[in-house]
Amino acid sequence: MNATPHTPHRILVLGAGYAGLAAATQLAARTRKDGGVEVTVVDAQERFTERMRLHMAATGQPLAELSVPELLEGTGARFVRGWVTAVDAGARTVRVDDTQELPYDSLVYALGGVPDVSAVPGAEEHAYTLGGAQDAEALADRLARLGTGTVAVVGTGLTGVEAAAEIAERYPALDVVLLGREQPGAAMNAKAGAHLRAALDRLGVRVRAGVEVAKVLPGEVMPAGGEGVPADAVLWTAGTRVSKLAAAAGLDVDARGRILTDPALRSVSHPEVYAVGDAAAVRQGYGVLHGTCQSGMPTGVHAALSILRVIRGKEPKPFRFGYYHTPVSLGRGDAVVQFTRPDDSPRRICLTGRTAVRYKETVTASPWPTYGRMKKMPASGAFWPRGGRFTRVRGAR
Numbered sequence: 001m002n003a004t005p006h007t008p009h010r011i012l013v014l015g016a017g018y019a020g021l022a023a024a025t026q027l028a029a030r031t032r033k034d035g036g037v038e039v040t041v042v043d044a045q046e047r048f049t050e051r052m053r054l055h056m057a058a059t060g061q062p063l064a065e066l067s068v069p070e071l072l073e074g075t076g077a078r079f080v081r082g083w084v085t086a087v088d089a090g091a092r093t094v095r096v097d098d099t100q101e102l103p104y105d106s107l108v109y110a111l112g113g114v115p116d117v118s119a120v121p122g123a124e125e126h127a128y129t130l131g132g133a134q135d136a137e138a139l140a141d142r143l144a145r146l147g148t149g150t151v152a153v154v155g156t157g158l159t160g161v162e163a164a165a166e167i168a169e170r171y172p173a174l175d176v177v178l179l180g181r182e183q184p185g186a187a188m189n190a191k192a193g194a195h196l197r198a199a200l201d202r203l204g205v206r207v208r209a210g211v212e213v214a215k216v217l218p219g220e221v222m223p224a225g226g227e228g229v230p231a232d233a234v235l236w237t238a239g240t241r242v243s244k245l246a247a248a249a250g251l252d253v254d255a256r257g258r259i260l261t262d263p264a265l266r267s268v269s270h271p272e273v274y275a276v277g278d279a280a281a282v283r284q285g286y287g288v289l290h291g292t293c294q295s296g297m298p299t300g301v302h303a304a305l306s307i308l309r310v311i312r313g314k315e316p317k318p319f320r321f322g323y324y325h326t327p328v329s330l331g332r333g334d335a336v337v338q339f340t341r342p343d344d345s346p347r348r349i350c351l352t353g354r355t356a357v358r359y360k361e362t363v364t365a366s367p368w369p370t371y372g373r374m375k376k377m378p379a380s381g382a383f384w385p386r387g388g389r390f391t392r393v394r395g396a397r
Contacts, residue, residue: 008038009311012094012104013077014084016043016068017051018293019277020110022300027108028075030308037311039077042096043068046081049132052293052364055163055329057136058128058235059170060144084111087249089270106272106307109251109259110300113240113278113291120238122216123154127236130159142233148173149232152221154213156180160237161196162329167235168203169331176205177229179221180238183209185336188326192338192350199330213238240291242279254281254288263318264306265299274303284321286343295321327360335360 013024024041031037048066050057057063069079082096087107094102115129128139143151151174153164161184168176178184184200184207185193200207214224216236221229242257252260252269259275260268261282267273275282276299278291289295298321306316322342329335335356339349351359 008036009105010103011037011039011106011108011307012102013039013041013108013110014043014087014094015110015112015277015279016041016045016048016079017110017112017277017296019112019296019300020108021048021068021071022297023108023110023274023276023304024072024077024300025075026301026304027307028072028077030304032076039075040080040102041068041072041077042080042082042084042094042102044081044083045132046079047133051130054130054133054136055159055166057133058130058139058143058163059166060140061170063133084245087245087251089249089251089273092272104272106310107274108300108303108307109246109267109273109275109279110277111243111245111279113242115236116239116241117236118241120213120216123213123234123236126216126218127154127234129236130163139233139235143167143171143174146171146174146232150175150177150230151233151235152229152231153178153235153237154180154216154221155237155239156182156184156186156207156209157237158326158328160235161185161200163235163237164205165200165203165330165334166332168200168205169333172204176203177208177231178205179208179211179213179223179229181210181212183207185328187344187346188336188338189346189348189350192336192346192352195336195350195352196328196330199334199336203331240278246275246279256281264316265303265319266306266316274307276300276303282319282321284319289321290344294323294325325363327356327363329357329360333357 011027013020028039046068048068050063053063072079085098086095092104114131117123129135151167153160156178164176164178185196212224213221215222216234221231221234246259247253247257251267254260258281261275261280262268265274277296282289302319309316323340323344326338337351337356337359339347
């Protein structure tokens, strides 16, 4: 390390989601015996948000109480609770709660994304979201008090499908309507897509595809040029947005506000800043990564490895990632897993039913053994779960 015990290299990780924690645990594990590096994680909440299970929390199903400080315990990383209110990329400082200023030598920007309710009038005021545990719990409280009525789920992507299926199964007296531009499962192969749609039909979910929602009113969803859909509760899952902090800091961002990165995941304008997860516009040969835990955690690991190579006076290696699968819950007793090519296009292979349920539950639980392995990581390599197996990540040294 080119830092000395008297001048430690200060690494700040902003955001303790899947990608941020992957970066933090990897960094701390590899430097815990070295006094030349300090790792600090900043997040507004101590509770870790299991985003992959928020559709379950939204129907009142209890999730594990996971604490970020406990997940970091034993790594040597420090946790600071607070909202990141500003990043000064020139001065290399971060303001927390407008009261505390944290300096950094390297920054991992992992603030992620939140549901985008700003583009459609009324969505922010009248729709629930799955942006975090508190949002999911607010919807769960509403559903528990409804008894009967209609729930409109806006967005036919995977989040919308999982939420609609979960609500319909948990509350069979409710009428669940799933609205969106595309047919649910449109990106899957014929077998997987047909299984997904049959499951929604079996659960009583009414699907309205080819719909562009123009407005959300109290008690009603208004499609563009169509008849309104009465709704006692509206769940918004149509799109996400990222924080404006990166753009305000002067970092180069794309049209969606995501930080533009070089092949090593460094900001193209400020190479001491590494962007991971939903906050990063990471380009691969097949296009820009879309935000999933599947791709987010590996970006966190690679950013950590890149930082450590630079500290050691080496050039970081390019990030390479290929998608492997798309697992989708269809209630507690059914699921579909679409295996994919590296560019996320569907393969012919898929799993359905109970086999898919077991597979998805294994995948959903995988971050915790992964973080545990990272805490004990030897300096010789990094490992990453792929298809149920741990494989070595290139560029570990």
